[in-house]
Amino acid sequence: MGIRxxxxxxxxxxxxxxxxxxxxxxxxxxxxxxxxxxxxxxxEYGCTITAKNGKxxxxxxxxxxxxxxxxxxPDLFVLTLDDGSRWLVRNQGKDRLEFMYQLVQSVQIPxxxxxxxxxxxxxxxxxxxxxxALKNVLTAGNxxxxxxxxxxxxxxxxxxxxxxxxxxxxxxxxxxxxxxxKTNPLFQTGEMINGITYRIRSVAE
Numbered sequence: 431m432g433i434r435x436x437x438x439x440x441x442x443x444x445x446x447x448x449x450x451x452x453x454x455x456x457x458x459x460x461x462x463x464x465x466x467x468x469x470x471x472x473x474e475y476g477c478t479i480t481a482k483n484g485k486x487x488x489x490x491x492x493x494x495x496x497x498x499x500x501x502x503x504p505d506l507f508v509l510t511l512d513d514g515s516r517w518l519v520r521n522q523g524k525d526r527l528e529f530m531y532q533l534v535q536s537v538q539i540p541x542x543x544x545x546x547x548x549x550x551x552x553x554x555x556x557x558x559x560x561x562x563a564l565k566n567v568l569t570a571g572n573x574x575x576x577x578x579x580x581x582x583x584x585x586x587x588x589x590x591x592x593x594x595x596x597x598x599x600x601x602x603x604x605x606x607x608x609x610x611x612k613t614n615p616l617f618q619t620g621e622m623i624n625g626i627t628y629r630i631r632s633v634a635e
Contacts, residue, residue: 454632454633455574455577455630455631455632455633456630456631456632456633457577457580457581457584457628457629457630458581458628458629458630458631459545459549459581459584459585459588459626459627459628460545460626460627461545461622461625461626461627462627462628462629464625466621466622466625467625469622470545470622470625472539473539473541473542473544473615473616473622474541474542474543474544474545474546475541475543476538476539476540476541476542477539478536478537478538478539479536479537479539480535480536481535481536485535486516486533486534486535487533487534487535487536487537488500488518488531488532488533489531489532489533489534489537489603490530490531491517491529491530491531491532491603491606492528492529492530492606494530495530495531500518500530500531503518503520503530505520505521506518506519506520506530506531507519507520508533509527515532516532516533516534517529517530517531517532517533518530518531518532518533532603540598541598542595542597542598542615542616544588544591544592544595544616545588545626547591548587548588548591548592549584549588551587551591552583552584552587552588552591553584555587556580556583556584556587557580559579559583560576560579560580560583563575563576563579564576574630577630578630580628581627581628581629581630582628584628585626585627585628588626589623589624589626592616592623592626593614593616593617593623594614595614595615595616596614596615597615598615599615600614600615
């Protein structure tokens with residue numbers, strides 16, 4: 431006994447076309463452009479910063495110092511403590527000193543991966559959403575909608591991961607310079623984390 435069938439609507443050509451539209455495309459997520467891209471790289475991989483134009487780096491240790499360079503305060507002088515640490519301070523009267531900057535020859539910024547680690551923490555859940563959306567897009571819709579959804583979801587999840595990051599912790603001197611506010615080691619103004627975004631690009635064959 432034969433089986434009869436009829437095609438009500440042939441979706442295969444459209445599926446092939448949408449699949450071709452995805453071929454050679456990639457979603458790139460990160461702090462991709464602008465002044466915060468280099469800062470993101472420093473936090474992501476860590477680095478050592480050494481003094482170049484002088485013998486010491488000046489590390490601000492209070493909010494007023496954080497807003498200006500040491501040259502902005504003509505009344506500063508060097509104070510060396512018993513532990514050998516050197517500081518730029520100024521008199522506040524009645525045997526009181528205000529500590530403005532610590533003098534160091536180099537600073538070690540620890541690795542605080544938030545892009546790679548954030549991706550590792552969320553990519554499986556995001557890809558499950560992408561797979562579900564892909565089934566619909568192949569039959570109806572724009573293939574690049576899936577790529578945009580993937581980019582938006584990854585960027586959003588990585589931002590959340592970065593905002594929750596606690597280790598390695600922010601140095602005490604950095605917290606003091608910011609007025610004792612945010613302790614998240616990546617958060618100062620929020621601009622770097624808010625700069626996490628995505629772009630769709632073509633991949634060379």
